[in-house]
Amino acid sequence: MPPLSPPLAQQHAGADPYAWLQARDTPEVMAYLEAENHYQQACLAHQAPLRDALFEQIKGRILETDLSLPSPWGPYLYYTRTTAGDEYARHYRCPRPADGSNQADEQAETLLLDPNALAAGGFLSLGAFSISPDHQRLAYSLDTSGDEDYALYVKDLASGAVTALPFDDCDGSMTWANDSQTLFFGELDETHRPWRLRRYTLGDTDAPTVFEEPDGRVFLHCYRTSSEQQLVLLLNSKTTCEAWVLDANTPLADFTCLAPRQEGHEYFPDHGMLEGQWRWFIRSNQDGINFALYQAPAEHVPRPDQWQLLVPRPDQWQLLVPHRDAVMLEDLSLNASAFTLSLREGGLPIIEVHPEGQPAYRVQLPDAAYSLYVQDSLEFTSPCVRLRYEALNRPAQVRQLALATGAQTVLKQTPVLGTFDADDYVSERLWATAPDGTQVPISLVRRRADHGRSVPLYLYGYGAYGESLDPWFSHARLSLLERGVAFAIAHVRGGGELGEAWYRAGKQAHKQNTFDDFIACAEHLINTGVTTAERLAISGGSAGGLLIGAVLNLRPELFRCAIAEVPFVDVLNTMLDPDLPLTVTEYDEWGNPQEPEVYARIKAYAPYENVKAQAYPALLVVAGYNDSRVQYWEAAKWVARLRTHKTDDNLLLLKTEMGAGHGGMSGRYQGLRDVALEYGFVLESLGVV
Template sequence: MPATLPASHAPIARQGDGPDPYAWLQERDAPEVMAYLQAENAWQEQQLAGQAVLREQLFEEIKGRILETDLSLPSPWGPYLYYTRTTAGDEYPRHYRCPRPADDSNNVDESREELLLDPNVLAAGGFLSLGAFNVSPDHQRLAYSLDTSGEEIYTLYVKELASGEVRELPFDDCDGSMTWANDSQTLFFTELDDTHRPYRLHRHRLGSEGAEAVFEEADGRFFLHCYRASSERQLILLLNSKTTSEAWVLDAETPEQPFTCLAPRVEGHEYYPDHGQLDGEWRWFVRSNQDGINFALFQAPSVPTPARSDWQVLVPHRDDIMLEGLTLNASALTLSLREGGLPIIEVRPSGLPSYRVQLPDAAYSLYVQDSLEFSSPRVRLRYEALNRPAQVRQLTLADGQQAVLKQTPVLGPFDPDAYVSRRLWATAADGTRIPVSLVQRREDLDKPVPLYLYGYGAYGESLDPWFSHARLSLLERGVAFAIAHVRGGGELGEAWYRAGKQEHKQNTFDDFIACAEHLIAEGVTSAGQLAISGGSAGGLLIGAVLNQRPELFKVAIAEVPFVDVLNTMLDPELPLTVTEYDEWGNPQEPEVHARIKAYAPYENVKAQAYPSMLVIAGYNDSRVQYWEAAKWVARLRVSKTDSNPLLLKTELGAGHGGMSGRYQGLRDVALEYAFVLNELDVV
């Protein structure tokens, strides 16, 4: 058992021998480890017991803003409308379909609807994550996959929709993906290796006992994915690392044939193919970085293996605009761009002038949510801002006309104009300007207020401003919310990402600190009123800035934090380690080891005062192991010189995303918000 003080004191983990005194916490399922995690959970519950009333109040507030019984916007496909329905009291939405109306409207005929899947029944009160949900091209079968532990290992199922018969497929270690060929009899699925990497593609024909391995990726840096092209005529097998990709393709009508390589991999060349039409002819469309880091778009003949020399430029590379994605319909190309830190949608209709989608806010989130059927003359966009609930907008491709089909409702009193959404710019130590998205009550514009600052800054991911029902509980209490768009993310293109990875990782932390200092200097908040939060790689960010500038913050939330980065990257047997070398570097190399060690949160815990901290871990998390948070908290507990709260909560039945049900998720948010509000002295 770990050596612990009486229950009136925080647990103190024993220190083992060797360079890492808390390495023993990595012994999963060992009685000593479980006892320590349970002791930390008990301490967290005891310390937060006084916040129970506030937690429940926050939970009811947040729940009260959400329309608990709701219908998703139906998606037309073939003879049906497909949709989900949420019901008050249920943790998960149910999946339905009904016959498609003759007038091609989105009106659901409840008298003729079919229940396809009810995750509430399948969960039976426990953890449940739905992976694949793919109806066969002939609409006769549903392929779906379930994770019941949070480990992101899935069991595969096929349901006959006419009879309701469900078959569990006898395959292990699956990543949950399932892709149909056009015969509606052949399924492709992916197996995980010992490091949790999707590496082997299998072909299974319904009615047969086993499956045939059709492709295996030996390089541990590469993930394997299989999906249907936009045209529905091709299957695409994509292999990609953080810096390089390679695609193999197969006619969806002949799934028994082998895949053929579209363009052999070349280190540093990323390309992402899709299949569609250009001026009425079937073509390959390839988004590639061969002409520059912000990507260009090429087209090539629709043959199995067009030579790379046959790729012709459709959209040239631009130094100031990132080409992030492509959506194909028979009558238009829809480009997802990023310019000046904002997402842009540009449409190129066949035979008509191109145009950009016009939107009302200065800072927002925008993406193509549903391309509908390939033949559709319309697509659906999802649009939201920090003060504007998400809208699904129908875009007519030919002329750019927009119609709001659905807006996420906010129940109770809510006026978006009562809140001001702004884009600020901080200046980092090297002179780089860092965008900050900020929302606060209009009445609080001229005075310092408590502020919740969120950050991530890794993998080129963009944190575009999003609306949150839960966040209103902060805003209504006078707490502002901000997002620091630090380097390492993708908000300003590929160069922005590269400037915050590998040897430039310290820029991520410097940028976040600069954003905090700017918000204080501008009188938006003060150090004594500043809460910070981040999860996963964003938890690494939080851990690093707490070590480097702890006096700048009052309270911190770290969710499934990647804080033991050096030891994790030194262990190639752990899930994802080898694939992460392109992001962080390989610390087997001495200079990389020194570089990571200089910022790794666990190694750099000091004898200094730290802000109040709440740390969340998932015991079944396969991406960031539970022990990263546990070891970090153990070292902080005996090193820090303050008496501020330091709490660890380990979700013993959850993985990387936390608890799976929607109400469980709301209770998690209520716990964190109650902690922040209490520490900021906000009532």
Template sequence: MSSTATASSAPIAHLADGADPYAWLQARDSNEVLDYLKAENHYQESQLADQAELREQLFQEIKARIRETDLSLASPWGPYMYFTRTTAGDEYPRHYRCPRPADDSLTVDESQEELLLDPNALAAGGFLSLGAFNISPDHKRLAYSLDTSGDEVYRLYVKELASGVIRELPFEDCDGSMTWANDSQTLFFAELDETHRPHKLYRHHLGGTAVEKVFHEPDGRFFLHCYRSSSERQLVLLLNSKTTSEAWVLDADHPEKPFACLAPRVENHEYFPDHGQLDGVWTWFIRSNQDGINFALFQAPEQGQEVPTRERWQPLIAHRDDVMLEGISLNASALTLSLREGGLPVIEVHPQGLPHYRVQLPDAAYSLYVQDSLEFASKFVRLRYESLNRPAQVRQLTLACGEQKVLKETPVLGPFDADAYVSQRLWATAADGTRVPISLVSRREDLGKPVPLYLYGYGAYGESLDPWFSHARLSLLERGVAFAIAHVRGGGELGEAWYRAGKQEHKHNTFSDFIACAEHLIEAGVTSPAQLAISGGSAGGLLIGAVLNQRPELFKAAIAEVPFVDVLNTMLDPELPLTVTEYDEWGNPQDPSVYERIKAYAPYENVSAQAYPALLVVAGYNDSRVQYWEAAKWVAKLRAHKTDDNLLLLKTELGAGHGGMSGRYQGLRDVALEYGFVFKVLGVV
């Protein structure tokens, strides 16, 4: 049995018989496991009890920078404008609409606004995640889905907006997606299998309880997803694994018909279709990697009801070795490309009949993406732009000419001067000579001297950690703590090749890149090992666990959130959610060579008798992506093996999932806990 935590002693997990002595922690809902997790929570609370006042100060400090009562930008669609409003004291924004002004301004008429959904009332103080929020094409109904535990299983609802009548649809094990056909009566939704994978698509006609299975994807590597095309004329059913995709399409005006395959799957061919207009002709646009790993864009004019098979695809934007085509946005008058070049996002606009151009921006390192392409007929798109020291802006881009207008900037209440902080792009050199980008922000007054540093990393699935602004992070910066992001291989910052160089047999590059970034920041005089805290979540928690085993002396403190640290055992269990779909990312350890490869870096497997930095680990009991026991087993093994007296704390959110607590104030309190831990270990006052 485990011991009870006290202020002076940590809970010690007992060793069971078998190859994995902590496997007993996987007995979900057993009293023994729950008692152990609660004992760890009690120990964590006792060890940080002296910080209660600081955590409250941090919470109030961060909250004071945020405009608690605010109105989102209204999005015009048909006869209405749709928007959200946050109110002081509420955890979630409320959803509204009002009649669209005749002058097409964005002015909200509060006297005519209509409350569509209030998640605060639905949450009733508990966990709540809003999945779908989809208005029907005739604007008469709202389809929405709710997860009330954090396990990412959703209930489905339809609200009649005229009467306010809400119906819960009698379907279970849903992934939360809800897609309307153009009749505003037919809904498509997906069902999860026993491994939490969307594998079946169903068609439901309102007014009855009947449901029709439209598609079943038996291959455990593939996820199923249905969406409306940009033109609103087509429905797309996308089936994709980490390396291969297949799309089926259906005329949105005829939802009773079967979907038709656009191009049968071929291993390692990824393609993603959308539907719009080119020179006035209804056209399919297909982003595909058939000509190269960085993707090219193809087009195929619509020809009646005939599906444009792969033989009819014609190149529109050629593959480029140095530019990644990450996505496209379609409007009636323009094609907008989301590119990645030199480690940064680039927006390139191709207005029909006019020269193409790139959006110009003021910062050297930033985050930029198309936030909203608005209505298909719109002359504008909205861009979201931010940097480490510049709050997020929503910019209206006039597609024809490139004119930009800042519609809204996220306010920072109280004293704030963006120029008091310096954002930099640095480059570390990895062991194999590869240059690895680092984004860094610090107070201008701290330039040229070593300071405490919070270094963040992820490095998986081709995800790009573009620099983002954070109200909470100002509480680090104002206390002289710099913040950096290590853009390691396995992410997508430098294109598809960068991703592939940090997965499967190359996964070790993710860890050595992060270590190289830490060493560069130390050698450049930005920080020192005694002042360096590192952090990562999920697959980023795997990164943190691996580098702590390899180079623990480099770091003073570490935070691992919902960490994927028991990689080998998880990937050996195909019954767990996501395991089979993850083979393309990590490999299948049923293969002996893959087994040895994963075993060589898996954090849980490689815990050893050495000194480790202070460590705070956060898990979600209802997490279906990274099971709570990964963190619990890892901490238990670290307690038994580490040779130091540094803090080792485990906090398990017993009412939350992969994303932590759901409300905005609950989220701020989680940040305050983590920052307080960093300040305690680094001696920041």
């Protein structure tokens, strides 16, 4: 039994009895959150030895002092170093070796940035880390509260002098022009949307506005192209894009529109070379939802004062890689002698290389289920790219890929200290059948010795925004696996694992599919004897927290315990308030509940609205007080309503991180302690100690 009675939030008159919890910083709200934190700490106090053991186990597998793989750029190698006891990695550079190796010279290295000193024990998130093209300055941005509002800085790398830029409400982005004097940065509006692009010249006290985006659904983002010769201002909602381009050598000129926005047309430009000629590469869905690749000439004409950029019209775009019904074209990487496509087929990521003058090929890999992406395309003229590859039972590797030949070299593998053998664990791909007959993939890892018998299981899900939960390795997860707890990912609709159609089948009017798929995955794991309902834990965060809240209302008997991190559970009330951060931009994902049909649809699944008098599993809910994406009160209101309705004696705990935001605590050791807390809750709930 809990050591004390749980807090009971007051119910006020009106349609939403817990709306008062939205009054940030009031004494009543602070007292309630503090009471919930105290209750959570008291209920789990007896787990302190287990948490400490888990923390030490996890930390003991991690090489605490380590060097990242250096990246060559210009005359330097750039890299980070972690040191035992420090929360954050330090950033360094050293002269580039004449022999072309990646070996860092510690005797000649320069410390560029030390986040440990900047954090001073508090929250810190590093946004931009951008070296100027002449390698003389570092532009960086810092969030010190977790609200994703950044302060901007420029450091002179020769003198060490740091200049704080006098601008507020910044999104954290900082993009250099090629003169190494001009920076472009984004500004947030009152709903926390990047909506204004400003141009800053070193030494000035003001930054003129370059562009403003009035549509509340549209985000603004500026980036350098692969060639380093162009700047792109991308304006995109969840359904439509518009790109404006500017020669990076003429930062005071005006951006030019590449193609006017059309509802439903998404396109993403990059600039590089094809057969020795400068070209625009455009990934576009104009011929189909899985995207195709186009190329267009990139021409300049001389003018008396500068080179004028001639932007190709959409009717000049030439098809390079056609749309494929079964293959999603997710991304593009450009080098001078090849272009590399990031594809998705059959629920798995594929890398397809198109080297100049040679047939295209796909990268071959050893595992059946894995995560793979281009981590670093290196310099534009590089003959190689670096891939990051990992699986549920295989630590992450950085592989160098020779673009012309396809030869792979493992440059670095994330070490796992202590006793670890990947072959002691088996990674599998299973398929569950949803109520409408759709086959839903599940990624599963467990001890090889447990194969064929029922075990406790931790099931994770997300299912929104087209995000793909590709299988990833986790040092921390070994603490579950070693105790005989299997781990699985439900690749439900709403994610992007099986392409754009998979995403669209789990959004707006089809959102119920996300919840049905997750329940089908749980039932499949139970019915096939992998686990039982009494030994099944589930977890999800943010939009994945909405998933957890919805399935707990629908089928609470399927699960023994659940974790919901920064959960988007008050979705109806949030989407009804256009003044909240990001609400308007989310209409394309969830719908606008000002429309009666959409209102009814969201109300039918919203976790907060559908809490009922029934038994719920043990539940740990985690919120961030400074979270600007999912407000702290969503979790607080949900827990308050659950307390008054649930008919069981299972633990219901709310932990609000008072100094953190959407991503939780920022330091690596702080993060490990949070994992230890959650794992301790799961292990005790499942009867595994």
